[in-house]
Amino acid sequence: MSENTAVKKIIGKTFREIADAIKTGNFGERIKVGITTLGSEHGTENIIKGAQIAAKDADNFDIVLIGPKVDTCLEIVEANTEDEMYKRMEELLDSGYIQACVTMHYNFPIGVSTVGRVVTPGFGKEIFLATTTGTSSAHRTEAMVKNALYGIITAKAMGTPEPTVGILNLDGARQVERALKELSANGYKINFAESIRADGGAVMRGNDLLSGTADIMVNDTLTGNIMMKVFSSFTTGGSYEALGYGYGPGVGEDYDRIILILSRASGSPVVANAIKYAAKVAQGKLTEVAKEEFIKAKKAKLDEILKGLSKDTKKAKADDEEVAAPPKEVVTGTVSGIDIMDLEDAVKALWKESIYAESGMGCTGPIVLVNEQKVEKATSVLAKAGFVAKQGDVC
Incomplete structure (x- = not known):
């Protein structure tokens, strides 16, 4: 030379x-x-x-x-x-x-879970799956709210200052949506994605997952783990993960190590991408971003919102008495945005207000059926009881 x-x-x-x-x-x-x-x-x-x-x-x-x-x-x-x-x-x-x-097969403490990064097959867009391993909380819905925060932290460390957030249409999704909207209304700004489906909304379908509608897709960890495996190995039959960036960094409050996870089935292309992912979040000061975001989220009453998600708290507020149904009516009006876990309680809440209601399942998820002339009143009752987002909440 x-x-x-x-x-x-x-x-x-x-x-x-x-x-x-x-x-x-x-x-x-x-x-x-x-x-x-x-x-x-x-x-x-x-x-x-x-x-x-x-x-x-x-x-x-x-x-x-x-x-x-x-x-x-x-x-x-x-x-x-x-x-x-x-x-x-x-x-x-x-x-x-x-x-x-x-690394592979690492045990994180409770409260820490990983944010995966995949390339969607629809438009080749990179998205974050929040989360994919670990456990953010023993309470599933609370964990998904934290997962959203972990996804935002990771996206910001990766250089996306205002990532969009979507919530996968799973059990608990509507509760998570209400909690995140409340957090946003309290001052912790969240940019909600809009589904590509005709009825829109921040609750995402499989179509949105494939097309990469949101920068961050919020889900429970087990679902996220399955999605990572599908996205990573759908071209290879499952035994060799050839696509994506791995299961991502562990994020949690006061967690000060940057450890990223690979599957034991991850192939060398994913290994290479995971190393680059690790370098990028380290350069983006992931742990410092996490501290800053938690401070802002707590100012927006994150802890109070999470406490309100506990099923035990809701049961403590509810009356144990049996509620009789009002006289039956024709029910062709619908109220959506109710979580499957709350559906029967929502029906009883309307019965207490002398509004006849039935539970049902629409193409977008659980619904409450009421008389068309009582939809507005029923929505108001359910919003006041915390079963649906309050009128005026912004996506």
């Missing part, structure tokens, strides 16, 4: 690093991203290959392998068992030697 060629390469690398620093806002030292190499169903070679792919584009970060010694130009911190590997990973993170790490 001539001296001029060597100089040109150095200059070119320098300019790339400057351009990347301007883009990411990271003008400090290069960061280090770790990846553990034991545990893959496709062997250690699969992980090493993914790391080497990522290293080709790693102008602003270095990769540290944590596992058995292998023949590679990448840095290795040696560990010969999975227990030793996880111990070394945590030591490297806590000491600050690495700023983030990608």
